[in-house]
Every structure is written in structure tokens, then in C-alpha cells.
Amino acid sequence: MRVNLTVNGRREAVDGVWEGESLLYVLRERVGLPGAKNACEQGECGSCTVYLDGLPVCACLVAAGQAEGREVRTIEGLAAGGGLDPVQRAFLDRGAVQCGFCTPGLIVQAHDLLARVPDPTDGEIREALAGNLCRCTGYEKIIEAVRLAAARRAGSA
Amino acid sequence: MDFLRPATWEEALAAKARRPDAVPLLGGTDVMVEINLDARRPAALLDLTAVPGLAAWERAVDGRLRVGAGVTYARLIAELGDLLPGLAQAARTVGSPQIRNRGTVAGNLGAASPAGDSHPPLLAGDAVVEAESAARGTRMIPAGDFYLGVKRSALAPDELIRAFWAAPASGPQYFSKVGTRNAMVIAVCSFAIALHPAERRVGTGVGSAAPTPRRAPEAERFLAGELDWTGAAPLDARVAARFGALAARAAAPIDDVRGTADYRRHAIAVMARRTLTWAYDDYRKKAAECA
Ligand SMILES: Cc1cc2nc3c(=O)[nH]c(=O)nc-3n(C[C@H](O)[C@H](O)[C@H](O)COP(=O)(O)OP(=O)(O)OC[C@H]3O[C@@H](n4cnc5c(N)ncnc54)[C@H](O)[C@@H]3O)c2cc1C
Ligand code: FES
Ligand code: FES
Numbered sequence: 001m002r003v004n005l006t007v008n009g010r011r012e013a014v015d016g017v018w019e020g021e022s023l024l025y026v027l028r029e030r031v032g033l034p035g036a037k038n039a040c041e042q043g044e045c046g047s048c049t050v051y052l053d054g055l056p057v058c059a060c061l062v063a064a065g066q067a068e069g070r071e072v073r074t075i076e077g078l079a080a081g082g083g084l085d086p087v088q089r090a091f092l093d094r095g096a097v098q099c100g101f102c103t104p105g106l107i108v109q110a111h112d113l114l115a116r117v118p119d120p121t122d123g124e125i126r127e128a129l130a131g132n133l134c135r136c137t138g139y140e141k142i143i144e145a146v147r148l149a150a151a152r153r154a155g156s157a
Numbered sequence: 158m159d160f161l162r163p164a165t166w167e168e169a170l171a172a173k174a175r176r177p178d179a180v181p182l183l184g185g186t187d188v189m190v191e192i193n194l195d196a197r198r199p200a201a202l203l204d205l206t207a208v209p210g211l212a213a214w215e216r217a218v219d220g221r222l223r224v225g226a227g228v229t230y231a232r233l234i235a236e237l238g239d240l241l242p243g244l245a246q247a248a249r250t251v252g253s254p255q256i257r258n259r260g261t262v263a264g265n266l267g268a269a270s271p272a273g274d275s276h277p278p279l280l281a282g283d284a285v286v287e288a289e290s291a292a293r294g295t296r297m298i299p300a301g302d303f304y305l306g307v308k309r310s311a312l313a314p315d316e317l318i319r320a321f322w323a324a325p326a327s328g329p330q331y332f333s334k335v336g337t338r339n340a341m342v343i344a345v346c347s348f349a350i351a352l353h354p355a356e357r358r359v360g361t362g363v364g365s366a367a368p369t370p371r372r373a374p375e376a377e378r379f380l381a382g383e384l385d386w387t388g389a390a391p392l393d394a395r396v397a398a399r400f401g402a403l404a405a406r407a408a409a410p411i412d413d414v415r416g417t418a419d420y421r422r423h424a425i426a427v428m429a430r431r432t433l434t435w436a437y438d439d440y441r442k443k444a445a446e447c448a
Contacts, residue, residue: 001160019158019202020192041193043186043256044341055231055258061189062259063182065160066204109254130340131253 005067007031008077017064024048024059026067027074035075035104039133046132049105050074056112058131075104078111087111090149091142098136106132110146119150159201166208169317170291177314179203183227184259186252187268205317214320221324223287226263226317233262241323243278243330243349250274250334253341263318266303269310269369276304276370277349277362278332284323290316297322304369328352329436329443333428334364335416345416348404348428352436357386361429366408366421373407376400376429384437388444392437397430404429 003014003026014030022041027033027050037047041060048059051073059072078085084092087110097103106129113120113128120128125146134142161179163169173179179201182188191197205211205227212227214237222240224233230248234257238245244262251257251265251274265273266286278284279300286298292315300321303311312318330351336342347364359380361373383396410421 019160020198022189022193042190043252046253046255049255056255057259058186058255060193061185061256063160063185063189063192063202063204065162065202066182066185066206068162068207112254127340128254131255 001065003064003068005069006071007033008073014064019063019065021064022060023050023052023062023064023067023072026064027059027072033074033076037101037104039101043131044133045102045105046109046129047102047105049108049132051108051112056109073108075108078107085111086152087114087146087149090145090152094141094145094148096137096141096145102132102134102136106134106142110142110149113146114150114153118153120146122147158199160204161201162204162207164207164209166211166289166319167291169203169205169208170289172203173317174291174315176201176203181205181267181317183261183264183267184229184256186256186260187264211319217322221322223320223322224262225320227261230257230260230262240325241278241282241330242326243282243332243351244275244284244323246330246332247274247278247334247347247349250332250336250340250344262321266310266318266321267312269304269308271304271307271367271369272343272347272365273370274332274334274344274347274364276300277347277364278330278351279321279323280362280370280372281349281351281360282323282326282330283360284321286318287320287322288312288316289319295319301372304371307368326351328354329439331432331435333432335424335428337415343415346408346410346421346424346428348425348432350429350432350436352384352440354386354440357381357384359384361404361407363404363408363425365415366410366425368409371407373404373429376403376407379403380433388441391441392434397433400433401426401430 003017039045039047043058043061050059180199182204211225214224262275265275284300289295332349334347335345344365346366349362351360359377380400405422405426410418
């Protein structure tokens, strides 16, 4: 089947989509955006997190056909005009990235948190990131990065 | 596989009548896991997310809330947290923010897993499932009659869940869940309580401790009779303990990878006692404010 959707502001008409296919597969294998990662395909790791109509979701659990006519924003769409998004910058500056596999999902999720809660408590950060697994960093650096992004946003760092 | 995407509710009902083998799809957080892992290969998917109005809730003329099948956990928490606090607490324990942005109570009902977190509060709050078919129209199924067995419900093959109905909380409601960590876990077991002061009635729901979610009727009757509904005296520890024991007696748990039957029975008793304590403390505070 054909699925029409907007990805990072660009209209895409994707042909040959299997009816049981996930949005994640469409993004990675058909639209050519490998930023969202595929690990578990069961909603457990969060590495496939993308915005769907402005809400972070596991792209592996959205049927491609459900994205018909909808708007998707991936990690590739966060860096506006070539510059990094402040959350991306903070992850780099704090060394919150090791192998990097979990990073796109974590950044999208953290990006959403900061859009809703500009000055989150540690509890709020932990709750927001509870669906994103990282095998490398031990999470502390990730939480520091979110704090840093929040502080910079508020103009205090 | 076919992908059906009805643009109206009538089209959805017609599609389900024509294709009883079509698997309804809301958030997809159960369905897509099965498809991705090749555990299920349905003949057709029936995506309901394009049906207008399905993701809305309203207050009906009788004062009850009618919550559309497409309302996600995230919206339930944000918009109905004060009106349906027990269910909202349960919703907060479901999966992760990403899962809560997609998953729905209707999908939880559709899956009818004994471990589904929305079931105990739906039972405790006397919720009613609005099911509809093209052939027979609307049918109202009380939550207590909805669950028939492990992953089996009263829903007919040509029926769809359109909404659930529940009265806004008239007293304290609490939900408690045992899991191996704070987020992203299926309940080892769970318990919900609702105090209905106007009728001096108690609602309960026991989760993940029997083939279906179920109430603990004996515990409800006992507590309704023993509770000091004037709120004058603190909770009698013996009443709380007895309530816990009766709640545990309603369970018929099994040993499995997540816990033993004995552990589950014990945990139900503890959660029943605790949620009652929280609920009654709130109730007394309110009673004191009004006095
Ligand atoms: C990582 C992860 C964590 C999870 N954690 C929890 C948890 O903590 N607690 C919990 O209870 N669940 C949990 N779940 C399971 C799932 O999120 C819930 O069961 C959710 O409520 C399903 O809702 P949905 O809208 O996504 O349903 P879907 O996947 O769209 O559908 C679920 C079932 O309901 C049927 N259905 C859907 N809509 C209708 C309808 N309108 N009429 C009739 N049938 C319908 C479908 O055919 C399917 O059988 C988790 C899932 C994942 C992937
Ligand atoms: S790949 Fe989607 S959550 Fe793991
Ligand atoms: S950096 Fe390797 S999984 Fe997180």
C-alpha cells in the first residue's frame, strides 16, 4: 500500500508498504532516515522514539498505515538549519553518549520533556526517560545532560 | 494482510461485521508487539485512529463520564485525573511516557489480560463498557461481566468498544501495583479501592491474581458494614487487616515467572490494607474539613 506522511516537514509518499509494517521500518528502510534505532521492536527500549503529531511515541509500535496524513519528526529533524538542537549539544558536552545507540531516542524524549517542563526535577527527568534503555552510560551523564540543557535554556549556564 | 482505515464509526462497525477476523487497532501497543515478533499475523488490521470523535470524552446528562475508546492514557491522566483518580493512578503506571502517549483503556479492555492495569479501577469504580455492532446496536457491559477468562472478554466478533462509562469519583480512590521496578513492568499483582460514601459502599478490583481481573465482594461487604462512615474515628487496624485477608481470599493466583501464588495472595492483602488506609485518611480529612 501507499502511505502519505510528512517527515521533518517534507511530504513523503511511500509505496510498497506492507500492511503490518511499522512506522519505524518505513522511516529507516524506505524514507532513508536511520536516526531512530531499531532494537527490541516491542516498545521496551525507546531507541525508536519519534514525534508523531507532536507526541513522542515508539515508532516500532505504530502501524505505518496509522501515520497516513500525519506528521512525524525524527532526531534528524531536531537539528534546525544545520546547527544542533540544545539537547543534542548538551548530550555531547556532558559526554552522555557512548556507543550512541540509545541517544536518538533519549534526545527526542528529553526534548519533549523540556518543551513541556522547562525546569524539571530529577524525579521528572527519571520518569520521562523511564522508557529509554541505555546499556553504556549508567544514565548519570544523561540526566546531567538534561539538567544542562534545561539550565542553558533558562539562561543560567 | 489488509489495512482497513474507516473514516467514520459506522464504517468501522460495517467493516467489523464484514470482516470479524479484522483486528482492531488503537494505540497498537499490544497489537504491534505481536505482529513485530511474528506471534500473530491477522488477516486484516482495522485502524480506528482516523474515526472522528473516538478520542473525545464528555459528561453525559446523567453526570457520568463517557470516555471514548481513543482517549490515551496520557490524556486520561492530564484531563481526567481529578474525576477518575483511581484509573488515572493506574494509567500512570502503564509502560513509559511513549506507551502512555499511544495506549488506551479500550485497548487494555480489548486485550483483556488479567494483568491489565486499568481493570482493577474500572471494577472498583463500577465502570461500564459501551460495545457496539452493526447488527445489534449498542450494548452496555458492566466491567464485572466483561472479563470471561485469560485474554477472553464478553465482546462478540462483530463488536467494537466505543467508550467506557464511569461516574466521577464521589470519594477517595486508590490503585496499587507490585512490580519489579517502578516503570515498564507488567503487574505481579495489583489492587484498586473506591469508597462510595453517598451509598456507604466500597468498590474493589484485584488484578493479576486470577484468570480474570475480579472484585472482592466479600471484602467490599465487610468493609461497607464496618467502616466508620462518619469519619470520626481513625481506621481500626483489625478492620483493615480483615479487609486485607478477605481481599486476598478473592484471589486465585498461580505461580509463574513473575511471582508465586503465595506471594501474590500476601501482596494483595498488604495492598488492600494500604490502599484502604490511604483512602480512609483522605476521607477523614475531608469529613473534618466539612464539619
Ligand atoms: C513496553 C510496553 C509496556 C506496557 N506496560 C503495560 C503496563 O504497565 N500495564 C498494562 O496494563 N499494559 C501495559 N502494556 C500493554 C498495552 O500498552 C496496554 O494493554 C494498552 O492499554 C493497549 O492499548 P492500545 O490502544 O495500544 O491497544 P491496541 O494494541 O491497539 O489493541 C489491544 C487489543 O485491543 C483490541 N482493541 C483495540 N481497540 C478496540 C476496540 N475499540 N474495540 C475492540 N477491541 C479493540 C485490539 O484488537 C487488541 O486485541 C505495555 C505494552 C508495552 C509495549
Ligand atoms: S525498538 Fe521500539 S522501543 Fe525498542
Ligand atoms: S550509549 Fe550505548 S546504549 Fe546508551
